[in-house]
Amino acid sequence: MEMLSVVVPTFNEKGNVENLVRQIGDALNGIEYEIVFIDDSTDETPEVLQKLSEENSRVRYEHRTNETGLATAVIRGFRIAKGDFLACMDADLQHPPAILRPMYAALRSGADFCIPSRMIPGGDDGGLNWYRKLVSGTARWIGKIALPCLRKISDPTSGLFMFRKECIEHADLRPVGWKIMIEVLAMSEYRSVIEIPYAFQNRTSGESKLSSKVTMQYLQQVAGLIFRATKRRGIVVTRWTNSYTDNMVKKHIG
Numbered sequence: 001m002e003m004l005s006v007v008v009p010t011f012n013e014k015g016n017v018e019n020l021v022r023q024i025g026d027a028l029n030g031i032e033y034e035i036v037f038i039d040d041s042t043d044e045t046p047e048v049l050q051k052l053s054e055e056n057s058r059v060r061y062e063h064r065t066n067e068t069g070l071a072t073a074v075i076r077g078f079r080i081a082k083g084d085f086l087a088c089m090d091a092d093l094q095h096p097p098a099i100l101r102p103m104y105a106a107l108r109s110g111a112d113f114c115i116p117s118r119m120i121p122g123g124d125d126g127g128l129n130w131y132r133k134l135v136s137g138t139a140r141w142i143g144k145i146a147l148p149c150l151r152k153i154s155d156p157t158s159g160l161f162m163f164r165k166e167c168i169e170h171a172d173l174r175p176v177g178w179k180i181m182i183e184v185l186a187m188s189e190y191r192s193v194i195e196i197p198y199a200f201q202n203r204t205s206g207e208s209k210l211s212s213k214v215t216m217q218y219l220q221q222v223a224g225l226i227f228r229a230t231k232r233r234g235i236v237v238t239r240w241t242n243s244y245t246d247n248m249v250k251k252h253i254g
């Protein structure tokens, strides 16, 4: 049976990880999966992860003391994941775990990538304040101008995506910046992408780590990718509506 690895980077998320594991379990009922936390926390998150991994054999974690950073964490998670399909999801429940089930259905239907979107009919970015909307909108606009591979993707700057592991087998992924998905989209091998609508949620525990340094790192990352990105043509992006997504979940997962 095919297996899904959900990679979750954590930095001081002790109030969220338990809920996250429970909700991922509900979402992936009947599906073979593991959750791989890559943790750089300075609070009690590692203790909570230790307890969760003892209680649930699907949960693994690595607590790093020699390295930090969101991008390095996600790439590390992809490298140690055992699944045929890999997903990346934030720990703070801003990405609703229930979306993992339709994402998995999208890959089972044959797509190489599934990218949930806040920007298509049925999606909602309501969890963001006006300042974050402005930063995120500008980041998307700059990314799309600089990198042709992002142009057809409506929401390339979130940290929520799922893909077939072989897409990154030969990819030179460099852990620069905050937006790991644009690195993966620019550097890996794929042909078909499915977008499904989702509603971005409010953070209810812990704090955002977004800073102006992170914004600068994004610009640096985009600039580097202009030269490094794999040249490719013929990527097909398909958008599912909410009701079509429900039908596809029934068809491909049951």
Ligand SMILES: Nc1nc2c(ncn2[C@@H]2O[C@H](COP(=O)(O)OP(=O)(O)O)[C@@H](O)[C@H]2O)c(=O)[nH]1
Residues within 6 Å of the ligand: 008, 009, 010, 011, 012, 013, 038, 039, 040, 068, 069, 070, 073, 089, 090, 091, 092, 094, 159, 207, 208, 209, 210
């Ligand atoms: N391992 C690791 N995870 C991080 C780091 N910085 C942020 N994260 C995690 O990355 C995810 C997104 O971070 P968040 O601060 O919520 O970003 P925002 O949603 O853009 O405000 C969360 O799960 C964080 O815990 C880091 O330096 N290392």
Ligand SMILES: [Mg+2]
Residues within 6 Å of the ligand: 090, 092, 094, 203, 208
């Ligand atoms: Mg967040």
